[in-house]
Amino acid sequence: MTKPCIICVAITGSLPKKENNPAVPITVSEQVESTQEAFEAGATICHAHVRNDDETPSSDPEKFARLKEGLEKHCPGMIVQFSTGGRSGAGQARGGMLPLAPDMASLSVGSNNFPTRVYENPPDLVDWLASEMLTHGVKPEIEAFDLSHIFQAAKMAEAGKLAGTPYVQFVMGVKNAMPADREVFEFYIHTVKRLFGDDAPWCAAGIGANQYLINQWSVELGGHART
Amino acid sequence: MTKPCIICVAITGSLPKKENNPAVPITVSEQVESTQEAFEAGATICHAHVRNDDETPSSDPEKFARLKEGLEKHCPGMIVQFSTGGRSGAGQARGGMLPLAPDMASLSVGSNNFPTRVYENPPDLVDWLASEMLTHGVKPEIEAFDLSHIFQAAKMAEAGKLAGTPYVQFVMGVKNAMPADREVFEFYIHTVKRLFGDDAPWCAAGIGANQYLINQWSVELGGHART
């Protein structure tokens, strides 16, 4: 491999519960412990959600603050990425932790369907989240659930709503959104290079059963992998 | 050209008003008159919305019934396609005219952003609209505002939720959705042929300033054009 491989560890996501998998870290200290293991095994970025005590997704800035503190202490130098995804809250509550100035935060720039509902990212909320990231020096990871989301990132960058070269993550395998498809995957990469230059970084995440497959494609084609 | 060119005329859309363009046909009789002109000029399909008296979009089945009657009388043999788009109503009201059994109806199978809001097509509503079309023998025109919508049509066809080969329309140039992009346009065509066979029909619509450009691409690459 010609580039160093960035491994991004998503320690929890917002959905799996202990009843599904007793190893899922739920509390902040469980999350820090589990990230430390991944960090010591070579992971570079920690993509983080937080949970309420009843295991439901949360966007409580106080919980994010404690997680960030724990990660800085136990995983020094690791890139901390907070989720602003719609499963953890609604409206501007999704970005309430951005003043904590994590290194990165996820940013969805379009809307699409999820298994049972619409994943709603209305244009004014997208713009507000992006402006909060600009204000607090947070690098967005653009979550591309569909092809137009890459073009939307380009348009936002041109308009000065994103700083620097957009960093795009392709998300595949969510039911009712984009399936894991090799030709689309390659067209995504081609589009990123066309819009952002040949050296533009990208990463990819496969949901559920597609996780391993998408990681293989990413490593093979020069992207960063998320576990 | 090797195939006959199907010209699909969208007589009104749901947004332009008489104050924007005094020639916009609003009442059912204005719509029939305007469609008849296009029919006599060679248009094959009429894509129709209806309006309330104050020019706002409507999904009133009674208005659609009068429109269908007028079109059958004045444009005999023309294919009538009703819009079930989200600008004209909410939830199942969007499909309240399907029991009138028009030849075709538009069907959005995913969600995406529009200029100022989310265009919401939740999975259960999509499935209900598709089942109403099956029940009443209405051929859907799949509105692909993004790439994943073509894959979603394939999945629905496999699951028996759509009859026959899906007929896809690429929609480009809506702000915050897919822009008019030639490489994407060609990848859309490639994807339709890969998923539905080399002979699968497709058409394309460019919104606003992109209308003429998209028509040119369609005619050049073997699709049906919408005006």
Ligand SMILES: [Zn+2]
């Ligand atoms: Zn990543």
Ligand SMILES: [Zn+2]
């Ligand atoms: Zn996440």
Ligand SMILES: [Zn+2]
């Ligand atoms: Zn058409």
Ligand SMILES: [Zn+2]
């Ligand atoms: Zn329409």
